[in-house]
Amino acid sequence: MKNVFIICVMILSYHITNAQNKISGKILDQDNLPLIGATVFVPDLNKGTVSNANGGYELSNLPNGNIKIQFSFVGYTNRIEIFSLNGESLELNVTLKQTIIDAEEIVITGGYNSTQHENAVKIDVLKLSPLTIKNTPNFTETLTQVAGVDMISKGSGVSKPVIRGLSMNDILVLNNGVRFENYQYSSHHPLGIDEFGIEDVEIIKGPASLLYGSDAIGGVINFIKERPAPVGSIVGDYNMQLFSNTLGLTNNLGIKGASKRFFGGIRVGQKTNADFLQGGGAFVPNSRFNEMSVKTNIGFTDKIGTFKLFYDFNNEKLGLVEDEAINAITERGRENKIWYQKLNTHLLSSQNKLYLSKFKLDINSAYQNTELIHFGDLNVYEIQMKLSTLTYEAKLHLPSKENSEYIIGFQGFNQTNANLNNRETKLLPDASTNNYSAFGLLQYTFFKKLKVQTGVRYDTKSISTQAIGLPVDPLTYRPAIDKSYGSFSGSLGSTYNFSEELLFRVNFAAAYRTPNLAELTSNGQHELRYEIGDQNLVPENAYEADLSIHYHKDNYTLDIAGFYNIVDNYIFISPTGDTTVSGIDIFRYKQANSVLFGGEAGLHIHPKPIKWLHFKATFSSVIGKQENGDYLPFVPAHKLKFELQTEKEKLLFLHNAFISVNTTTAFNQNNAAPDETPTKGYTLLDLSVGGNIKVKNQFFTLSLSANNVLDKKYIDHLSTLKEVNLYNQGRNISLSLRIPFDITRNNKH
Structure with missing residues (x-):
């Protein structure tokens, strides 16, 4: 089973499109002044950048499909934009408003970004x-x-x-x-x-x-x-x-x-x-x-x-x-010398x-040993x-x-516990x-x-x-x-x-x-x-x-x-x-x-x-x-x-x-x-x-x-x-x- 996922990643890791998707623009405050060092982040891609001295930003090599981008700056409300890209370059100037209350974040644990x-x-x-x-x-x-x-x-x-x-x-x-x-x-x-x-x-x-x-x-x-x-x-x-x-x-x-x-x-x-x-x-x-x-x-x-x-x-x-x-x-x-546990x-x-194309596929695997x-x-x-x-x-x-999202999935979990070196106590079998x-x-x-x-x-x-x-x-x-x-x-x-x-x-x-x-x-x-x-x-x-x-x-x-x-x-x-x-x-x-x-x-x-x-x-x-x-x-x-x-x-x-x-x-x-x-x-x-x-x-x-x-x-x-x-x-x-x-x-x- 574990080899299936490795093979899937290898088969799918080719370029299915040569289109170039790019988003650029400026991040400004309410007075149209540039915000220097504002963050632009794409949670799905784990990719981001910061605005330059003119408030400018650019993200390239973006995939086709729906992309959710978060614009943020300390002391300002977050702004979240959704784009549908298909081999194009978009320009978006973003205005952030000042706030004294913590801005809401994009979260990922609920299943959706x-x-x-x-x-x-x-x-x-x-x-x-x-x-x-x-x-x-x-x-x-x-x-x-x-x-x-x-x-x-x-x-x-x-x-x-x-x-x-x-x-x-x-x-x-x-x-x-x-x-x-x-x-x-x-x-x-x-x-x-x-x-x-x-x-x-x-x-x-x-x-x-x-x-x-x-x-x-x-x-x-x-x-x-x-x-x-x-x-x-x-x-x-x-x-x-x-x-x-x-x-x-x-x-x-x-x-x-x-x-x-x-x-x-x-x-x-x-x-x-x-x-x-x-x-x-x-x-x-x-x-x-x-x-x-x-x-x-x-x-x-x-x-x-x-x-x-x-x-x-x-x-x-x-x-x-x-x-x-x-x-x-x-x-x-x-110093740990007696009566301690080591992990x-x-x-x-x-x-x-x-x-x-119109689908997104997450393929994740992990091996851990304690x-x-x-x-x-x-x-x-x-x-x-x-x-x-x-x-x-x-x-x-x-x-x-725009008003619906669907996810189907499969998960697997294989675990072994082993006692080592025939120690005095076998807490678990x-x-x-x-x-x-x-x-x-x-x-x-x-x-x-x-x-x-x-x-x-x-x-x-x-x-x-x-x-x-x-x-x-x-x-x-x-x-x-x-x-x-x-x-x-x-x-x-x-x-x-x-x-x-x-x-x-x-x-x-x-x-x-x-x-x-x-x-x-x-x-x-x-x-x-x-x-x-x-x-x-x-x-x-x-x-x-x-x-x-x-x-x-x-x-x-x-x-x-x-x-x-x-x-x-x-x-x-x-x-x-x-x-x-x-x-x-x-x-x-x-x-x-x-x-x-x-x-x-x-x-x-x-x-x-x-x-x-x-x-x-x-x-x-x-x-x-x-x-x-x-x-x-x-x-x-x-x-x-x-x-x-x-x-x-x-x-x-x-x-x-x-x-x-x-x-x-x-x-x-x-x-x-x-x-x-x-x-x-x-x-x-x-x-x-x-x-x-x-x-x-x-x-x-x-x-x-x-x-x-x-x-x-x-x-x-x-x-x-x-x-x-x-x-x-x-x-x-x-x-x-x-x-x-x-x-x-x-x-x-």
Whole structure:
């Protein structure tokens, strides 16, 4: 199967047309003055340029067919134009209007390259700008800036995102659209993606099985890679971060270039962090972590389409905060020696888009390999496993009209897990998983105000494992299993524009998730507990309704969203009340019909008389309950966040400066699951200041932040350190420096 896609790309990678498509013009402001450095970007082709000193731009070697182009400039509204090209040169002069509210972006995770307001399902976009991203050693914490997104944490290095109370295998993480597989089933394993080389993060809250299959019943987080360099340039950036709390240091260097047809880049990074300090100053033994990453890409764009190849490597060493390590480590440090896990992850992906007359064809494939090693005492291997995953898909965009778009597609997924070198513990058995699916998606616009999106999908999945141990020893024996599943999923959603300012969304979705390998086969100690799986578990089935309203004016926006998610056969792990002979608590995977409900609200204001000031407030709430009335585990407390930010063109030596004050209030979480205890609420205060520094003709970006300024001693309800009576991170002062450089410009001088 994997060779089919390689052959398809080779057969189709010839020129089917010699026509020359080109778009050029000027980008102007409302006074008809040129905007210098405005961005012109074609998401489908991953190709862009910037306007010159006269506001002029040019994009050539464009394919025939419908092309969507985004024009953008900081402080101005985005403008999105759709062209139908057929061997021609077009001239378009674009006027952008000033705005003090963030402009809507083109998003890609919903299946179509469309604006946020056009999607039936709301897609939140988190821009990873150096001046807006939260400075923290823990990248997952940055995602919690989005209302409804939280994290399960086991210190600074190990954390998992949570969307509306669902996490781990109930949400799907995508690395630039590729399903990311790195033993994500456990709260003890890390996210595995760092923030550098990421343009933005797109988040779908709610079932998304229609596009992505099983494991997306709670939502999707898609980490979108940075755009290529503007055509005709070679640019790069160096990033450094310092963290007082973890004595942390981050270094990252990237360089990329692009010609009219070719583009590529490379980025390398390193992180090192010592044991973090709790609120009050005591250190958390073995919370240290170290990381190294390499990211490369190369691509080709021509009239027939675009072809991209990406390679990511990530090496992580993460200390395990558990009883043995806490007792053994008496001094703070940063080197991982005992009780830590090491993950090496390789991801090679090919992403291709072909323009075939009135059709567009996406052919994508990826191979990833993650090796997980769990060390106990010095140089003692406890667990060693390798997870190998092959994914592939073909999506055909059928001929569309102005008011309709159609997609049909096929996806495949083949995965093997292998235990290596006969280590002491076999946490999971040797196993293979295969998944095949077909889907169709339709988007139709009525009366220019009502946009409807619907679709259906069918998945078939099989899991087979090898036996572990012998039947004569029932305590360690795990029989081989051979399971097959099949299920339909679908959704129906609509967006109605009452006016240019008021938008209403409604969405209904049916999704499902099959039990994973750990839930079916676990039988052994994992961190602080002994876990037992159940091979008789059946798939989860989710049925969710989402309603949301968006309203905006020139100087403020208001968003309100609510959801109700019924999850039949919800799978979770729960204590049995028994212990092993050595006194370790025994937990067993079980399932129950459950429901999660809640919502988010957000208000963003830029007062007209004082445009340099902006205020943002968000509130998120979720409650998860079983059919018998018990609450679900890992459901976050209600949270209220405020942000007050001032912006000045010049503040002392800073250009485009800002000062920001943020507060986060978590309410008391009394809705604890049977194996949890209630958690007291808390309020945290964060401060930050930053801007650009000009040295000769070079701008540097500098920011200074203080998180948990008052050094609050607190425990978040989703912190697994609560099990060992340790607190969350105390005060952290961080310094962030970004130095961009343009080799092309320097060579011209």
